[in-house]
Amino acid sequence: MLRVEEIFKDYDGKPLLKGISFEVQEGELVCLLGSSGSGKSTMLRIIAGLEKPESGKVYWNDVEYTDKPTHERDFGLMFQDYALFPHRSVAENIAFGLRMARRSKAEIDSLVEKALKSIHMQEFANRPVTELSGGEQQRVALARALAPDPHLLMLDEPLGALDHNLRTELLKDLRKRLHDSKKPVIYVTHDQEEAFALADRLLLLHNGKLVQEGVPETVFTQPANAWVASFLGLGNLVPARLVGPNLVESELGQFELYASQALSVSSECMLLLRPEDALIGEEASRFPNHLRAIVQDSVFQGEFYRLEVLVGQTLLQVHSPQAVEINQPLPLTWPTNKLQCLPV
Amino acid sequence: MKRSGSLTWLLWLIPLVFLLYFFYQPLLAIFRQVFSERFNQGWQFFSWDQVTRPLVFTLWQAILSTLLTLLIGLPAAYLFARFDFAGRKGLHTLSLLPFILPTVVVATAFNTLIGPRGWLNLILMDVFNLSTPPIKLLNSLPAILLAHVFYNTSIVIRMVGNSLSRLNPHYEEAARVLNASPWQAFKEVTLPLLVPAILGASLLVFLFDFTSFGVVLMLGGPQFATLEVEIYNQAMNRFNLPMAGLLSIIQLLVTLLITLAQNQVRKPRFGKAALSSERKARQRPVGRWQKTFVVLMIILLVVLFVSPILSLVTRSLVAFEAARGERGAFYTGFTTRYYIELFQNRSGSIFYANPLAAIRNSLVYSVMTMVIATSLGLITAYALSRSGKFTRWLEPVFMLPLGASAVILGLGFLLTFNKPPWTSGPFPILIPIAHSLIALPFVVRTILPAIQSIPNLLREAARVMGAKTLQVFREIDLPILLRAVIVSLVFSFTISLGEFGATSFLANARTPTIPVTIFRYISQPGALNYGQALAMSTLLLITSAAGSLLIEKIRLPGEELF
Numbered sequence: 021m022l023r024v025e026e027i028f029k030d031y032d033g034k035p036l037l038k039g040i041s042f043e044v045q046e047g048e049l050v051c052l053l054g055s056s057g058s059g060k061s062t063m064l065r066i067i068a069g070l071e072k073p074e075s076g077k078v079y080w081n082d083v084e085y086t087d088k089p090t091h092e093r094d095f096g097l098m099f100q101d102y103a104l105f106p107h108r109s110v111a112e113n114i115a116f117g118l119r120m121a122r123r124s125k126a127e128i129d130s131l132v133e134k135a136l137k138s139i140h141m142q143e144f145a146n147r148p149v150t151e152l153s154g155g156e157q158q159r160v161a162l163a164r165a166l167a168p169d170p171h172l173l174m175l176d177e178p179l180g181a182l183d184h185n186l187r188t189e190l191l192k193d194l195r196k197r198l199h200d201s202k203k204p205v206i207y208v209t210h211d212q213e214e215a216f217a218l219a220d221r222l223l224l225l226h227n228g229k230l231v232q233e234g235v236p237e238t239v240f241t242q243p244a245n246a247w248v249a250s251f252l253g254l255g256n257l258v259p260a261r262l263v264g265p266n267l268v269e270s271e272l273g274q275f276e277l278y279a280s281q282a283l284s285v286s287s288e289c290m291l292l293l294r295p296e297d298a299l300i301g302e303e304a305s306r307f308p309n310h311l312r313a314i315v316q317d318s319v320f321q322g323e324f325y326r327l328e329v330l331v332g333q334t335l336l337q338v339h340s341p342q343a344v345e346i347n348q349p350l351p352l353t354w355p356t357n358k359l360q361c362l363p364v
Numbered sequence: 365m366k367r368s369g370s371l372t373w374l375l376w377l378i379p380l381v382f383l384l385y386f387f388y389q390p391l392l393a394i395f396r397q398v399f400s401e402r403f404n405q406g407w408q409f410f411s412w413d414q415v416t417r418p419l420v421f422t423l424w425q426a427i428l429s430t431l432l433t434l435l436i437g438l439p440a441a442y443l444f445a446r447f448d449f450a451g452r453k454g455l456h457t458l459s460l461l462p463f464i465l466p467t468v469v470v471a472t473a474f475n476t477l478i479g480p481r482g483w484l485n486l487i488l489m490d491v492f493n494l495s496t497p498p499i500k501l502l503n504s505l506p507a508i509l510l511a512h513v514f515y516n517t518s519i520v521i522r523m524v525g526n527s528l529s530r531l532n533p534h535y536e537e538a539a540r541v542l543n544a545s546p547w548q549a550f551k552e553v554t555l556p557l558l559v560p561a562i563l564g565a566s567l568l569v570f571l572f573d574f575t576s577f578g579v580v581l582m583l584g585g586p587q588f589a590t591l592e593v594e595i596y597n598q599a600m601n602r603f604n605l606p607m608a609g610l611l612s613i614i615q616l617l618v619t620l621l622i623t624l625a626q627n628q629v630r631k632p633r634f635g636k637a638a639l640s641s642e643r644k645a646r647q648r649p650v651g652r653w654q655k656t657f658v659v660l661m662i663i664l665l666v667v668l669f670v671s672p673i674l675s676l677v678t679r680s681l682v683a684f685e686a687a688r689g690e691r692g693a694f695y696t697g698f699t700t701r702y703y704i705e706l707f708q709n710r711s712g713s714i715f716y717a718n719p720l721a722a723i724r725n726s727l728v729y730s731v732m733t734m735v736i737a738t739s740l741g742l743i744t745a746y747a748l749s750r751s752g753k754f755t756r757w758l759e760p761v762f763m764l765p766l767g768a769s770a771v772i773l774g775l776g777f778l779l780t781f782n783k784p785p786w787t788s789g790p791f792p793i794l795i796p797i798a799h800s801l802i803a804l805p806f807v808v809r810t811i812l813p814a815i816q817s818i819p820n821l822l823r824e825a826a827r828v829m830g831a832k833t834l835q836v837f838r839e840i841d842l843p844i845l846l847r848a849v850i851v852s853l854v855f856s857f858t859i860s861l862g863e864f865g866a867t868s869f870l871a872n873a874r875t876p877t878i879p880v881t882i883f884r885y886i887s888q889p890g891a892l893n894y895g896q897a898l899a900m901s902t903l904l905l906i907t908s909a910a911g912s913l914l915i916e917k918i919r920l921p922g923e924e925l926f
Binding site: 065068069070089090091094095096097099101103105106107116117120121164165168 | 532534535537538539540541542543544545546548549552553556557
């Protein structure tokens with residue numbers, strides 16, 4: 021089990037990580053999610069021992085690893101650019117970690133063979149890695165990282181270098197492979213789709229701190245703050261102020277809701293209005309204080325129409341099951357139990 | 365269409381005629397000299413021993429020099445690519461300086477350090493009260509090796525260091541994560557990826573060591589003759605031109621072989637994969653081992669690069685003259701006399717080398733070389749940038765002069781142009797022409813990449829807007845090429861100013877240059893001669909260093925001169 025405690029790290033003289041602590045349990049897949057430049061990769065490099073933190077500690081099974089040299093940690097790391105050794109063949113790349121661990125020749129051969137078989141690339145064994153496609157490189161890089169049987173596997177944006185179609189295809193494959201390996205995994209990404217598809221648990225990194233931690237469903241339904249909601253693209257965010265225990269005021273008017281415990285009365289917050297929860301048309305007009313919106317645009321998305329509507333000066337996105345006429349007024353509201361007010 | 369076709373022809377014609385007349389004709393003359401002698405008298409003009417001895421020695425010293433250069437250059441390259449320390453930039457600039465220093469300057473600098481009248485001996489004689497210099501390093505193999513290491517370490521630092529700092533840092537890190545210790549990661553991943561750069565640098569260093577002339581002539585003495593020095597001896601002292609010619613042909617063949625090997629090495633091996641835009645940040649040394657390494661390397665490099673230069677400059681300002689009467693007593697003190705003497709025309713002097721005339725000559729030749737080499741190089745680069753069957757055919761013709769050494773050029777000139785009108789003309793035009801031929805390859809290699817970097821689309825756009833051929837050149841090409849052209853001007857000027865190999869064949873008593881005069885002075889006895897040689901060397905050193913710094917300032921990062 022991995023545990024990091026209060027990691028601080030500077031970059032170019034500015035603090036990058038400001039006290040990061042978390043744990044990864046046996047067989048758990050944790051996704052570290054954050055925008056680019058947030059220090060996610062640096063966190064992995066600190067765990068791998070490639071960089072030293074300013075302060076803080078790294079433990080593996082309660083043994084301190086902070087000053088342990090990288091090659092004695094038995095942690096696997098897969099780089100975003102894969103870093104396959106260009107002067108070695110596919111098989112030699114996979115064998116590298118085993119060779120460094122001084123396994124016997126026969127053992128190496130059989131393990132490499134097994135690894136190649138598992139990624140369906142037996143016939144590629146003696147090819148130079150420079151001739152592989154992006155997807156093939158990704159598979160070889162994963163096989164190379166897993167070959168020495170590391171205690172912990174870390175992946176730094178493993179699908180980041182691939183185009184969209186290939187990504188979706190490989191994501192399924194990767195999910196199965198990581199699951200089958202039964203290893204604890206830390207998976208770094210900035211893509212919430214990947215994170216939701218893979219993670220047992222999400223860690224959200226923002227401004228050098230972990231702002232939320234939890235299973236994907238919880239993070240999705242109860243984002244800890246406005247940044248999380250915005251980063252995950254959960255919906256419209258409107259500046260508001262809590263004026264009563266269950267009442268907020270915004271430029272759209274007053275809303276009744278079940279406010280979070282974290283907020284005190286008269287504090288600033290962000291109102292989260294999820295497009296898929298919006299009630300429109302007749303349904304909305306039954307509520308006495310519904311909003312009067314003007315439809316700006318209606319775009320067919322397959323299962324629904326994505327509407328852009330103007331309420332006063334505020335542009336909102338809502339989903340509608342059927343097409344709506346443009347430039348027409350539209351009654352609009354959100355049910356009280358679907359509204360959330362988030363700390364800024 | 366027709367117009368641009370004829371222009372292409374003209375582009376080819378000018379450098380082609382120049383090269384045929386001034387490079388291939390002299391080269392042919394060397395062959396003719398050897399083989400006509402062979403038909404007239406058989407192979408009597410030489411014995412095998414006369415060929416094998418200098419050849420074996422040349423190869424031997426070149427191998428030793430290259431190995432020693434790698435021994436210092438590789439750790440130095442690692443130092444500059446990976447570590448950050450106070451004064452790093454200054455030391456780096458300093459370590460790249462020797463490459464451009466004239467051979468005579470390097471030779472005199474080492475003379476002032478380890479020679480009989482040099483600092484080390486003077487200090488030892490003073491401390492131990494000796495009457496003769498205790499260190500006899502001059503005229504020995506170690507002196508030659510030392511100068512070669514001084515010269516060529518900068519090549520290894522530049523080529524291998526560049527490659528190392530452009531290597532994707534993830535490779536080494538991936539190896540570390542895959543259970544490799546720092547040393548294993550270096551041995552298994554970093555080193556193999558550097559092999560092409562190391563091989564390339566080694567071959568270039570070997571080529572320079574193999575064709576080294578001035579340093580060997582001035583530091584090696586008569587018993588250590590390389591092929592180049594032997595060519596010079598045979599031609600200028602023994603007047604055995606066929607023998608000099610034969611040695612030249614052998615020299616040319618070996619050079620050609622090295623060049624072929626270089627082309628093999630230069631082929632890209634690992635694709636672009638091995639290089640990355642992401643550079644490993646240089647780090648301050650941590651831990652005992654790293655700190656020891658950095659400190660030792662800094663000391664080594666400072667001693668290697670600073671001490672000869674410092675020694676030359678200081679020695680040129682200090683008088684050491686034997687006091688009359690007393691043994692082992694010296695008159696010592698600061699003096700600017702050597703410099704002042706340079707600018708005094710002593711008509712009654714028994715020495716024929718007139719320093720003032722030499723300085724004037726050198727400046728005139730350098731300016732002429734600058735103009736000839738750059739304009740010719742510009743035209744040649746344009747011709748080479750046009751793709752086509754014709755270009756591929758003629759490219760080797762233009763690139764061969766790269767392999768020919770200055771001494772061979774000098775010998776060829778001597779054989780071909782040692783007659784009127786060349787000798788009777790009012791001005792020795794041959795010297796700047798020879799210098800231009802030596803500078804030409806460097807100029808072409810500076811300008812060609814710049815031309816190739818201009819998208820043809822720009823020229824076409826200008827043409828569509830109504831610009832004529834010359835206007836296109838002036839409006840589009842010239843502003844983009846300006847940097848490369850300035851670098852070429854400075855570079856050819858500096859090369860000409862310090863050129864010694866070819867000039868030693870061509871400069872007569874009437875037309876000495878600075879390097880030739882330095883050579884004459886330092887071969888003479890007498891403190892004044894020695895001092896004047898040092899003073900001139902120091903002036904040449906300052907000019908060359910200024911030129912080199914100027915080039916580094918103007919040059920775009922990533923452009924390489926070799």
